[in-house]
Amino acid sequence: xxxxxxxxxxxxxxxxxxxxxxxxxxxxxxxxxxxxxxxxxxxxxxxxxxxxxxxxxxxxxxxxxxxxxxxxxxxxxxxxxxxxxxxxxxxxxxxxxxxxxxxxxxxxxxxxxxxxxxxxxxxxxxxxxxxxxxxxxxxxxxxxxxxxx
Numbered sequence: 001x002x003x004x005x006x007x008x009x010x011x012x013x014x015x016x017x018x019x020x021x022x023x024x025x026x027x028x029x030x031x032x033x034x035x036x037x038x039x040x041x042x043x044x045x046x047x048x049x050x051x052x053x054x055x056x057x058x059x060x061x062x063x064x065x066x067x068x069x070x071x072x073x074x075x076x077x078x079x080x081x082x083x084x085x086x087x088x089x090x091x092x093x094x095x096x097x098x099x100x101x102x103x104x105x106x107x108x109x110x111x112x113x114x115x116x117x118x119x120x121x122x123x124x125x126x127x128x129x130x131x132x133x134x135x136x137x138x139x140x141x142x143x144x145x146x147x148x149x
Contacts, residue, residue: 050104
């Protein structure tokens with residue numbers, strides 16, 4: 001019901017659902033990165049915090065935190081809740097999206113064995129971003145194959 005131009009695709013990855021986003025008539029896919037050839041050690045995940053109007057209560061918003069793998073959901077939550085980074089991340093959201101009621105951010109988290117709290121101001125963290133009334137902006141690299149969109 002959120003109607004975001006970012007979704008997750010089934011059946012392409014055995015361990016989760018990859019993100020797919022549309023931008024200027026192109027579709028980008030965002031895959032995790034692995035630390036080993038057997039794809040057993042996760043090196044980088046793709047996470048998504050988003051904020052949209054609540055379709056069931058017009059006076060409220062919903063914050064959605066999603067990821068390819070479950071550890072990344074916790075990482076997406078921490079970008080908005082961790083006292084060490086939330087103020088800087090909220091400032092970046094405010095300056096990037098202004099008064100847009102809906103936005104979404106695809107970000108790359110280097111995990112290996114730990115869930116990381118990401119800083120939206122760090123290079124290579126934000127892969128993609130979108131705001132209500134705008135096309136997808138700043139499509140970044142595709143972690144699955146290194147292509148840019």
